[in-house]
Amino acid sequence: QKEVEQDPGPLSVPEGAIVSLNCTYSNSAFQYFMWYRQYSRKGPELLMYTYSSGNKEDGRFTAQVDKSSKYISLFIRDSQPSDSATYLCAMSAPGTNAGKSTFGDGTTLTVKP
C-alpha cells in the first residue's frame, strides 16, 4: 500500500463549481503538506504549502489538513477552465530533505465552460 493515496479521478465539473481534491496518508510523521498543480506537458508548480494541521486560504484555494484522520484536502471555489490540470498532493516529515516529499499520483481536473 502506498504511503500517500490520492483520489484518482478524473474529475469533470462545470465552471463555477466548488471542487474538492483529497489525499489520505499513512505516515503519522508527515508534518509538511503541499499541493502542486501540473498543466499538461508542464512541470508541477507549488500551489499551497501547509505546516501541521489546520486551514490555509489563498484566493480561491483552501488547503485543509486533518492529522487525526490523516486526510488532506484542496478546495477550489468558483472553478475556472484555467484550473483544468492535474493536482498532486505531496507531504514530508520533519528533517526530511525538501525534495524527498512523497507525492500522490495526481487527480486530473477538467472545468468545463
Added chain:
Amino acid sequence: DSGVTQTPKHLITATGQRVTLRCSPRSGDLSVYWYQQSLDQGLQFLIQYYNGEERAKGNILERFSAQQFPDLHSELNLSSLELGDSALYFCASSVGGGRQSSGNTIYFGEGSWLTVV
C-alpha cells in the same frame, strides 16, 4: 516559466542505449533535484545535488547516475535503457538544500520526455 531549463524536451532511443539529460537551475539556486514521472509510478524522487555534492538519494537505479557541475548545471545519465525507463524526467531546483520549509520552494522544469523503443 519556472526558470529551470531542461534539454532535450523529447528523446526517442533504443533499448540498451545511453542518454544524457541536462538541466540548468534557476539563477541563484544551489540545489538540483531529479524526478521520474510515469503513469504507473507517479512522481518519484531520484536524486539531489547541492552545490556540486550529492545531498539525497531516492529510488534511483544503479544504471542511472547524475552529477552537478561547478556552474551548477546538472546532468542525469541513463544507461542500458529498458522499455520501462520510458517516462517524463523532471529537473527541479531550489535555493536551499536542506530541510523542508516554506522558504525552500522547489521549482520544476518542463521535463524531458524519454521514449525507449
